[in-house]
Amino acid sequence: MNSNFIEVNHDNRSYLCLKRLSELGIKNGFTRRSGGVSHGKIEGLNFGFRVGDNPDAVRQNYELLANDIGFDVSRIVCARQQHTDNIRIVTEADCGKGVIVVDSDICDTDGLITNISDIPLVVFTADCVPLLFCDPVNRVVAATHAGWRGTAQKIGKKTVQLMKSEFGCKPQNIIAAIGPSIGACCFEVDRDTAENFDKKYNIPKLNGKFHVDLWAVNKDDMIDEGINPENIYVSDECTICNSDKYYSYRTHKEHTGRQVAVISL
Ligand SMILES: [Zn+2]
DSSP states (O other): OOTTEEEEEETTEEEEEEHHHHHTTOEEEEEOSSSSSBOGGGOBSOOOTTSSOOHHHHHHHHHHHHHHHTOOGGGOEEOOOOSOOOEEEOOGGGTTBTTTBSSOSOOSOOEEEEOSTTOOEEEEESSSEEEEEEETTTTEEEEEEEOHHHHHTTHHHHHHHHHHHHHOOOGGGOEEEEOSBOOTTTOEEOHHHHTTSOGGGEEEOTTSOEEEOHHHHHHHHHHHTTOOGGGEEEOOOBTTTTTTTSOOHHHHTTSOOOEEEEEEO
16 A cells, blocks of 8 residues: 555544545545445445445445545545546535435436535546545545546546636646546556557557556646546555455446545545
């Protein structure tokens, strides 16, 4: 584990938090699988309502998360993610969408931004790359789901662009975290998928496949937008190498739950 992150434990639940954000009073965390009340094949701390879990168990898991990290469960906002590059500016009227109101109008959306305090923004992943952003000066936070499709569509870069255009954020003030997700060690794809990314991110393998470094693509896109490399923190935890600790779609196939990344002003 990267030393810029701290592991926070509550009972048998374990979260990775970016130390720098926590020190600034910004509530943040990347969840792991252990603990939680979900049973069966997706046993653990599952946050996906659409993976065959009992909705009451998922709700209870959100309550555990809210208590552990310290925010109001009824104000969480999350989207129905679809591997798009659509980003929503979250307002007070959105509070509760995705958890209290599971079928909300936040569809086809993979990034959330707000400048309102006490609105926890949540994105789900199970190998895809979760990105958290915070401008502590203008007080703006964002959570973005960047799978390979979202990364290819530059959703991380677009999140930063919106933070600048909608809220006047200066990129040199932005702190970003790239959370636990599939690493270049395990993200093996065929040539067609690899060709969505610049050659420098593709490692050719003897079997004709390629390993793609999605963390590096996302980091470089942030640097392109003016974020200081020193303010970008990569957790360095691969969800496949650590599939005992995380839900992993590639490892557990369709029988997998979802972890979340959360951030709140
Ligand atoms: Zn790996």
